[in-house]
Amino acid sequence: MSGGVVRVAVDIVIFTLREGVLQVLLIRRGVPPFKGKWAFPGGFVEEAESLDAAALRELEEETGVSDVYLEQLYSFGDPKRDPRGRVLSISYFALLSSERELRSGTDAVDARWFPAYDAPRLAFDHRKILDYALVRLRYKLEWTTVGFELLPKKFTLTELQRVFEAVLGRKLDKRNFRRKILKLEILRALDERQRVGVQRPARLYKFSATEFEKLRGRGMIFPF
Amino acid sequence: MSGGVVRVAVDIVIFTLREGVLQVLLIRRGVPPFKGKWAFPGGFVEEAESLDAAALRELEEETGVSDVYLEQLYSFGDPKRDPRGRVLSISYFALLSSERELRSGTDAVDARWFPAYDAPRLAFDHRKILDYALVRLRYKLEWTTVGFELLPKKFTLTELQRVFEAVLGRKLDKRNFRRKILKLEILRALDERQRVGVQRPARLYKFSATEFEKLRGRGMIFPF
DNA sequence: CCAAAAGTGTTGGTTTTACACCCATGG
DNA sequence: CCATGGGTGTAAAACCAACACTTTTGG
Numbered sequence A, B: 001m002s003g004g005v006v007r008v009a010v011d012i013v014i015f016t017l018r019e020g021v022l023q024v025l026l027i028r029r030g031v032p033p034f035k036g037k038w039a040f041p042g043g044f045v046e047e048a049e050s051l052d053a054a055a056l057r058e059l060e061e062e063t064g065v066s067d068v069y070l071e072q073l074y075s076f077g078d079p080k081r082d083p084r085g086r087v088l089s090i091s092y093f094a095l096l097s098s099e100r101e102l103r104s105g106t107d108a109v110d111a112r113w114f115p116a117y118d119a120p121r122l123a124f125d126h127r128k129i130l131d132y133a134l135v136r137l138r139y140k141l142e143w144t145t146v147g148f149e150l151l152p153k154k155f156t157l158t159e160l161q162r163v164f165e166a167v168l169g170r171k172l173d174k175r176n177f178r179r180k181i182l183k184l185e186i187l188r189a190l191d192e193r194q195r196v197g198v199q200r201p202a203r204l205y206k207f208s209a210t211e212f213e214k215l216r217g218r219g220m221i222f223p224f
Numbered sequence C: 001c002c003a004a005a006a007g008t009g010t011t012g013g014t015t016t017t018a019c020a021c022c023c024a025t026g027g
Numbered sequence D: 001c002c003a004t005g006g007g008t009g010t011a012a013a014a015c016c017a018a019c020a021c022t023t024t025t026g027g
Helices: A051-063 A126-143 A146-150 A157-168 A174-183 A209-217 B051-063 B126-143 B146-150 B157-168 B174-183 B209-217
Strands: A005-018 A021-028 A042-044 A069-076 A087-095 A111-115 A187-194 A202-207 B005-018 B021-028 B042-044 B069-076 B087-095 B111-115 B187-194 B202-207
Touching: A005 A051, A005 A126, A005 A146, A005 A157, A021 A157, A042 A051, A051 A069, A051 A087, A069 A126, A069 B069, A087 A126, A087 A146, A126 A146, A126 A157, A146 A157, A157 A174, A157 A202, B005 B051, B005 B126, B005 B146, B005 B157, B021 B157, B042 B051, B051 B069, B051 B087, B069 B126, B087 B126, B087 B146, B126 B146, B126 B157, B146 B157, B157 B174, B157 B202
Parallel strands: A005 A087, B005 B087
Antiparallel strands: A005 A021, A005 A042, A005 B005, A021 A111, A069 A087, A187 A202, B005 B021, B005 B042, B021 B111, B069 B087, B187 B202
């Protein structure tokens, strides 16, 4: 029994959709190293705390949100990634539905949303983490149901399409998109409508978890 | 700056194909905890060593093989997963081509291949790691080109089909399988043949990386 | 000539893509 | 009656699943 002793941090890539743009939450570092640079929210894992619990705790501490979609992304362990010494980063990615607000205590100067595809220079190796998170998000959007996590409980089909377009970075055909989504039978059409502008109100839908379970059974949803 | 101090280990799920069966390498633990139980090869990450380097080193130390397909799988950090104290496990999975032999020094009593879908009881939380590795392997087999890593440089289409069948756990149609693989245009047909039994010799193929690169460009191969 | 695995096409159903117009609403 | 986004169908191409016989070889 041997082995070097290491400190372990979690870093969380939090995505949301604002004004039809995929955005990521960054925090400006107030202390060295990389003081003044933008970085992902995160922090050290505590004694007797699981990795998932640490990620949830940091998320809650830094943004005030809980009960969000969260999954482990990758572990970065280059011995030189942190100039302070050996720090392992277990990265997570989280999806925040577009109607949710950060805790108002979160100082606007220190925490800001940036377009995920046009982020500033990042501290540490966080650029690599972001790239990896984007790959993962694009992939999961197409093959799983995580896309709904970026929307409120009730949403229109056009809003859902905007999520796909913002993440994938390309326009989709409205008719084909609707046919494909509806054929999955994972949405429940509501009687309610929503007026967005001056035009015809759009029907609202909600994600139907029971239908989703059937899909999992058919092996159509990938578990990671 | 704070944070609990943790020891970090890598654990490696090594798959290969023997006699048409997907197998996984296990090592019998000679010391507590879980003395006598089977576990994945692995060990502690050293000072100034990256996670990937640690995984490669352990692989080489415990099996004598190097230059294999290796990718990070997931990090397990339940604080109670190791009775000795806080040990993080960064799990990896590796694919060994079927013709490669372990170092003969590897004692047959202490290191053995087991059918991956019928493994014995495992130490620590290694059962969870194995399940996760199998999910990942099945998925990557269908969507990437990792399948070739389980075969020698030159192989017949039937051998390739056996890899798919062993990993996916179901029979595939020979004609459909061949059409699908050949349509990808990632194989180069060789002039050589290989006689396996008494019957008609089978044509040999090799994986063609240049064609593979074209596929990546078309977005048909997922990068993880 | 027998046994064994290699090799090879067709058809029907499903899925995907490309594409354009009418509808409901408020002002 | 205009502007705006909501909502809808069809046809061609590509893809997928099911299915059986002939070929080559050594003994």
